[in-house]
Amino acid sequence: MNVHAPVPRAAARPARPWRPRRVLVTPAALDHAHGRAMVARVEALGLPVERLAGNRLTGLRHADPRRAYAEAKNILAIVVAPPTKLKLQPIPPSADWRVDLAEGCPAHCQYCYLAGSLAGPPVTRVYANLDEILENLRAYAGAGQITSVQDARAHEGTTFEASCYTDPLGIEHLTGSLSAAIRRFGAWRAPVSLRFTTKFAAVEPLLALPHARRTRIRFSVNARAAARYEGGTAPLPARLAALRAVALAGYPVGLTVAPILPVPDWAGAYDALFAEAAAALAGVPDLDLTAELITHRFTPGSKTVLEGWYPGSDLPMREGERSRKLTKFGSVKYVLPRDLMAEMRGRLTASLAARLPAARLLYWT
Template structure:
C-alpha cells in the first residue's frame, strides 16, 4: 500500500491541570501518568481524598471550560469491572476513561455522564484488563454472529471516551493494545477516534487483536467537531495503522441530514476511497444523528451558538429497550440516508463490510 502524502494534524490535548485522587496514587499507572503530565508542564494536584470537585464559576461557559481542561486520575469502581453489553458495536464495553477533551456540538456523552465534563482516566487499568478473561466466548454481537465470529469476543474501549485523544498523557490505550496482543484467545479490542496521532501505536505488538476506526464526517460539518484532528488526518492515520497490520474501519457518525448532505457525504466517501484503497478487512459503521431532551438541554448550554439542527423537523420519537426516548430522523429521511450510503459504499469501497446501520 502506498502511504498518502502528509496532512496537518491537531496538537495533542494538554489539560490545564491533572487531579490525582488519594486512592489512585496507590497504583503505578497513576504515578506514570502524573510523571508524563509534569514532564509536559501540566500542573499536577494531589487531592486529599477521592472526590473530584472544581470551584463552580457563576458563568456556565467558564464552568464548562474549566471542566473540559481538567484530567482526573481516579480508581474505577467495581462496576467498571463488570462489563456491560454494547450492541451493535461489540460484545462488551471496556472503559479506560470517561469524558473527552473534544468540543463536538452533538456530543453523545452530554446527558449520559453526571456532573461537569471532566475527563476521568482509570488508574487501576490492570484490574480492568484482568476482568477480560471471564467474558471470553460470551456476548451476543460477535461471539455468536456468523458474519463477525472471526473477530472473536470484542471489547469496545471508546463508549465514554476517545482513548487516542488522551493517550499522550495516559498511555492507557497502548497498554491495552499490548495486553490484548499477548492474549492467547480469540478476542479483539476496538476503539474509534476523531484524533490522528497514531505514531506511538504503530510498532506495538498488537498481533491484529485491536481494530482502530476513524470517526469521520464531511469537512462541511467540521464546525460541529471542535478541537479534533482534520478528517484528512484521521483517514491518513487509519491508513498508517492498516500498514502496521491493524484491522481498521470507518465510523461515519453522526450522519447529519443538513442541507447539501448528499454532496458533502459523497465527497467524504470519495476521499475515503482514495486514501484507503487496498486496505484489507475494512469495516464501516453508520450512525445517524440522534438526541434526547436531556442531552439537548446540556448541549444548548455548552454550545449556545451552534448551528446544528436539533429541532423536531424531520424527526420522530423512538423509545429504547430501557424505556428512554430519543429523537431520530423520520422513516422517509432514514430511507434516503441509508440508500445513499449503501449505494455509495458499494460503488466506492466494494470490499468494505458494513457492520450495522442505526
C-alpha cells in the first residue's frame, strides 16, 4: 500500500479560516515581538486592527446574551497574558500542566466546554508574551503529578496541555503561536511533551516543523449524528485527513472522542466513527495513537450560558435524564445515567479495541 497516496479531494475539504470582524490590540501587547508579529499577520490578511488606548477590553457586554455572544465571537484581542497564566495548574486526566497560548475559540459548539468557565463575553484572546509563557514551562519540567507518574504514560515525560481554553489550530493562521510552541518543545532536550486537541484541519503549517515527536496532535471527533452541534468546525472527513497527514509527518497522534452522546443507534454510530478513523490511518508507519473517551456532562451554570447562546438547540440537557454528581470542589454536574454510562463504556471500548487495536486508551470519563 502506498502510505503517501493522496486523500480524496472531498475528504480533505478544509473549513474556512476564521476571519474576525474586529481585531483589538492593547499597548502592552505591542511591547512584545510576538504581539507585533501577530498584528502583521492579521494586517497581511487585510483585517483592520484597532489599537486601543489602554490595556483593558471594555464595552463588550450587552444585556442580550445572544447579542453579546455573537459580537464577542467575532473579536480577536491581542493582549498580554496576566500573571496568573504563569502559575500553571494540573489538568487531570489529560496532562500534568495546563499551558494557555490563548483563551477563547472561534467555533460554535452547542455543548461548548468553555461556557460557564470563562468570565465575560467569549472574546478570543491571544497572548503576545509567548516567549515568557514558553520559558516559564522550564520551572515545571519534572514536577508533574498527573501523567508523568503513571506507569503507562511516564514515557511522555512532563506533559503540557495547550487546548484547555482554546483550539490553538483554529487560530494558528492568525497567531503562529502553536508552531512556535512545537518548535520550542522539539528543541527542548528533556523528557517533556506538548499536547493539544482540535476540531480543525489546517495542519499544513505544522507538517515540516522540527517537532522531534514531542508534540501529540489529537483530533476531537464525534459520531456523525453529532455534527449539527459543532458549528464553524472542519467536517469529520477533513479532520481525519488531517489526522493522517500529521501521523505521516511523524507526530504522535490521538483521538479525543467528545462529547460522547446517546445519539440514535449510538453503538453503531461510534463503531462507524472508529472504522472511519482506522481507514484514515491505514498503512501509517510507526503509528503512535492514543484515545480519550469523554462523555457529555454539564453544570447548571454552563446550561444557562449555552441556552442563552443557542436558544434553539436540541442538545439533550434535561436534568431528570441525568445522574447528579458533586465535583471535588462541591459543585454540581449532570452526567449520563449510571447504567447507560456502564453500557456505553463497555460497548465503545470494545469497538475501539476491535477497530483500532493500535490505540492506547488513556481514560474514559
